[in-house]
Amino acid sequence: MPRITVTVDEITYEEEVEPRLLLVHLLRDRLGRTGTPIGCDTGNCGACTVMLDGVSVKSCSVLAVQADGSEVVTVEGLSSGQEWHPMQRAFHAEHALQCGYCTPGMIMAAIDLVRNDPDPSEEAVRRGLEGNLCRCTGYTNIVRAVRRGAQEMAGRHD
Ligand code: FES
Ligand code: FES
Numbered sequence: 001m002p003r004i005t006v007t008v009d010e011i012t013y014e015e016e017v018e019p020r021l022l023l024v025h026l027l028r029d030r031l032g033r034t035g036t037p038i039g040c041d042t043g044n045c046g047a048c049t050v051m052l053d054g055v056s057v058k059s060c061s062v063l064a065v066q067a068d069g070s071e072v073v074t075v076e077g078l079s080s081g082q083e084w085h086p087m088q089r090a091f092h093a094e095h096a097l098q099c100g101y102c103t104p105g106m107i108m109a110a111i112d113l114v115r116n117d118p119d120p121s122e123e124a125v126r127r128g129l130e131g132n133l134c135r136c137t138g139y140t141n142i143v144r145a146v147r148r149g150a151q152e153m154a155g156r157h158d
Pocket of ligand 2: 096097098099100101102103133134135136137
């Protein structure tokens with residue numbers, strides 16, 4: 001079996017993996033990152049979104065072997081100590097979740113979106129998060145949270 005080295009939330013792991021093992025299963029079943037949920041397993045819902053070398057990816061659409069030598073950040077690696085990431089704070093402040101199942105993926109995708117567009121319009125947020133589905137909220141508070149998170153990430157809000 002292939003042996004890979006992958007850094008997840010600043011911890012480096014060496015793992016033997018089956019070539020067909022999906023990154024999301026490596027994260028959840030082997031490395032205990034159950035904060036990254038599986039919503040569909042077919043690349044549709046975005047719940048499993050993580051950062052792979054700084055870019056958001058659906059981890060059910062990536063093989064674990066493809067992450068060899070890479071750095072992965074999950075929602076569990078976002079906070080520094082007790083301090084939430086600004087996007088996490090914004091989702092909390094704007095009540096941008098109900099069941100919370102989509103939230104880890106939404107937050108990871110939102111951070112990636114804001115890195116590319118630091119002051120996104122409502123339209124840009126809706127377009128940018130098209131690949132992340134939420135069954136509960138109707139998206140209005142999510143859009144508001146992402147725009148608020150963008151302000152906070154840029155230091156334009158406290
Ligand atoms: S679980 Fe990966 S996109 Fe739905
Ligand atoms: S808050 Fe329930 S799926 Fe989004």
